[in-house]
Amino acid sequence: MEKKEPKPSEGRRNFLQAGGMTLLGLAMPRTLAAQPRATESLAMLGGAKVVNIPDAKIDALRRWPRYGQKEKDALHRLIDTNKFYEELPLFEKEWQEYLGVPFVRAHMNGSSAITSMYFAIDLEPGSEVMVPSYDFFSDCLAMRFFGYVPIFVDINPATATFDLEDMRRKLTSRTRAVFPMHSWGLPCEMDHIRDFAKEKDLIVLEDAAHAHGASMKGKKMGAWGDLAIFSFQASKVLPVIEGGIGIYNTRSHFERAVAFGEYSAPEKFPEDSPVRRYAGTGFGQKYRMHPFAAAVGRMQFRSFEATAALVERNVRRLNDALIQLTGLSEPRCRPDQKRAYYYSNMLLLDSAKAGFSRDALVKALEAEGVHVSTWIYPEQHKLTIYSEPKWWHHAPTIPTSMPGNDYINGQHFFMPLMYAEADDVIDQYVKAFQKIWAHRSQLA
Numbered sequence: 001m002e003k004k005e006p007k008p009s010e011g012r013r014n015f016l017q018a019g020g021m022t023l024l025g026l027a028m029p030r031t032l033a034a035q036p037r038a039t040e041s042l043a044m045l046g047g048a049k050v051v052n053i054p055d056a057k058i059d060a061l062r063r064w065p066r067y068g069q070k071e072k073d074a075l076h077r078l079i080d081t082n083k084f085y086e087e088l089p090l091f092e093k094e095w096q097e098y099l100g101v102p103f104v105r106a107h108m109n110g111s112s113a114i115t116s117m118y119f120a121i122d123l124e125p126g127s128e129v130m131v132p133s134y135d136f137f138s139d140c141l142a143m144r145f146f147g148y149v150p151i152f153v154d155i156n157p158a159t160a161t162f163d164l165e166d167m168r169r170k171l172t173s174r175t176r177a178v179f180p181m182h183s184w185g186l187p188c189e190m191d192h193i194r195d196f197a198k199e200k201d202l203i204v205l206e207d208a209a210h211a212h213g214a215s216m217k218g219k220k221m222g223a224w225g226d227l228a229i230f231s232f233q234a235s236k237v238l239p240v241i242e243g244g245i246g247i248y249n250t251r252s253h254f255e256r257a258v259a260f261g262e263y264s265a266p267e268k269f270p271e272d273s274p275v276r277r278y279a280g281t282g283f284g285q286k287y288r289m290h291p292f293a294a295a296v297g298r299m300q301f302r303s304f305e306a307t308a309a310l311v312e313r314n315v316r317r318l319n320d321a322l323i324q325l326t327g328l329s330e331p332r333c334r335p336d337q338k339r340a341y342y343y344s345n346m347l348l349l350d351s352a353k354a355g356f357s358r359d360a361l362v363k364a365l366e367a368e369g370v371h372v373s374t375w376i377y378p379e380q381h382k383l384t385i386y387s388e389p390k391w392w393h394h395a396p397t398i399p400t401s402m403p404g405n406d407y408i409n410g411q412h413f414f415m416p417l418m419y420a421e422a423d424d425v426i427d428q429y430v431k432a433f434q435k436i437w438a439h440r441s442q443l444a
Contacts, residue, residue, distance in 0.1 A: 042439050044367035050432040051369030053425055058371060061418045061425060065239035066307075067296070074295040084291035091294040092245070094301055095230075099223045101247050103254035105261075106289035110209045110231030110244035111138040112261060116287060117227045117246055118146050120257035121203055126393045127176040129205070132162055133381040134405050135181050139207055140380045147393040151175060152381040154399075157407035160331040160346065161188045166404070168196065177203040182211035182221050183377075185237065185340030186331055190216060190224035203227070206247075210342035212237035213308050217336050222247050227257075232297055237342050238304045240293040261287025307419060311341050314418040314426060321430045322347065325437045327354030344373070344414035351411070356443035358413060361436065364443060368432035373414045379405050 041047030078084055088106050096104045107113040115138075125147025131139050133152040140150045154166040162180035178197055180188040190206070197204045206225030208214070214221040222228040225247070230236075232243035248254035255275040258265045260283040267279035322328050327350040333339050349358050358374065365372045380386065381398050389395040418425065436443070 040435055040438070042364060042367065042436065042442060043369070044364055045442065049367060049369040050435055051425075051428045053369075053428060058416075058425055061420050061422050062371070062416045064417070064419060065234055065241075065300075066419060070299045070302075071296050074299050075292055078291060078295055087291045087294035087298065088289060091289075091298050091301075094298065095245055098301075099220050099247060101223050101249060103248040103251065105246045105248070105254065105258050106294060107229075107244040107246060107261060107287045108289050108293075109233065109242050110229055111142065112285075112287035113229040113231075113244040113246040114138045114207075115142045115145065115285075116257040116260045117205060117229060117253075118142055118148060119260040119283065120227060120246075120248070120253040121177065121205075122256065123148060123176050126174060128172055128174045130167055130170065130175060130178040130202075131380075132181055132183075133379045133399070133402055134160075134183060134377050134408070135207070135380055136209070137378075137380060137383070139179055139181060141385065144391050144393075149174075149392055149394055150380070150386070150396050152396065152399050152402075154402045155183070155404040155408060157404045158332045159186060159189075160184065160408050160412075161186050162193065163404050164189060164192050164196070167193070171200060175200070175202060177205055179205040179207060181207035181209070182214060182340075184331075184344075184346055185210045185212075185214055185342040186333065187211065187214050187216045187221055187337045187339060189334070190221075194224065208247075209236065209244075211340045213305055213338075214340040215338045216334070221340075226250070227253055232293065235343060237308065237340050238297065238300050240297040240300065243289050243293040243297060245289075256283075259283055261285045308340060310421075311417050311419060314422050315341060315345050317423065318415065318426045318429060319345070319347070322433055325354075325433060326440075327351070328433075341417055343417075345417055346412050346414055348408070348411045349413065354437075355440045358411060360443040362413060364436045365432060368435065370429050370432050371416045374412065375414065376409045377405075379409075 043049040092104045092106050107116060126149065128149045128151050129143055130151045130153050132155055134155045143150055151170050151172065153170060154163040155161055156163045160183055167178065178193060180193055182188055194204055204225045206222060206228035208222040208228050209231035211221040212230060222230055226249050228247035230245045232238055232240040234241045246257050248257060255269055255273055259275045259278055263280060263282035263286065265282060266276050269276045319330055323330060329348045331346060349361055351357050362372055362374065379402060385391055386396050387398060
């Protein structure tokens with residue numbers, strides 16, 4: 001019998017009712033090292049630290065982006081031949097085939113791809129777009145250039161992605177589109193989002209800036225929306241220093257988006273294109289990706305899946321052990337989802353179950369030699385520009401409560417991603433966590 005998946009609303013409700021219960025891991029650990037004895041004093045209390053690997057080695061494992069001879073050769077080839085702009089269509093074709101989508105266009109960055117996307121959908125001023133508050137500002141602020149207004153949606157505390165229940169609750173008569181973001185490479189539940197959008201006649205936009213290579217039900221992130229964007233900025237999964245790309249499932253969206261950012265594009269469109277008459281001007285912007293970025297991107301594309309697989313192996317070696325510790329978990333992914341890993345490896349601490357605070361954990365880990373960090377993702381609805389009506393067609397509604405945002409920002413911590421074989425570092429990190437858990441009462 002086919003196993004039925006719980007409704008999204010049930011998952012979130014059960015989570016909150018349980019007071020932030022420990023989240024399920026993706027896999028059971030292959031092996032769990034022996035627990036250190038409680039007689040080994042914490043380093044913060046005078047004991048010897050667990051991690052004795054030099055920082056220089058760990059920094060080398062963490063270094064990102066990673067460029068080599070193939071990128072140097074590609075750039076030198078462009079400089080020597082002056083055939084700069086041949087790289088752009090080649091890069092676009094590779095991404096079109098990889099995602100299995102009809103149309104793509106390279107842009108100078110993710111923000112310009114978002115702006116072009118909003119122009120492409122051509123909504124009437126005053127249209128509202130549902131977007132997470134736990135998000136980069138471009139998704140929200142680019143709306144104001146076209147008279148659109150954001151509806152701020154919470155994130156699910158179990159997944160750290162778009163909250164489907166909150167989305168349904170905040171729908172208005174002016175809502176025309178929904179724009180989820182795959183935060184930290186965690187796939188949103190795009191099947192449920194698309195079902196909701198079809199029911200309510202909404203356009204589905206997709207921010208896959210963190211999610212290169214992530215998928216659900218075998219379909220890549222970036223291919224689920226009516227339109228989508230990726231960023232290739234230096235920190236991203238596929239880094240070109242600055243760059244982005246737009247994904248379009250209809251010719252009309254593609255032509256409007258491309259002509260918005262490239263004056264020479266309309267003359268290349270078919271004779272029946274309504275945009276062709278704007279040849280020579282386009283719609284006033286110039287958002288073309290730099291050819292050097294495209295050349296670097298093509299070289300990175302050849303190895304990014306192998307790199308992603310190595311990163312995932314390292315994450316699993318660490319997380320499969322850590323999520324066995326009381327109160328530690330990772331954001332939930334469905335079995336039919338494959339996530340990407342962008343920026344860092346997010347873990348969540350349930351302080352009530354663990355018996356100590358996140359700040360205490362971070363201090364204890366740092367003393368043991370573990371590289372650990374926190375970063376409060378700015379909540380867009382709390383920033384000044386959204387409270388000033390002069391920027392908007394009509395004032396955005398500012399939520400009074402975002403419990404999902406609060407939970408993730410308040411309970412997460414980041415472990416570094418390792419971009420090469422790192423078993424020795426990871427094993428020492430695991431021992432440091434286990435040592436701390438053996439002294440939980442001292443951290444309370």
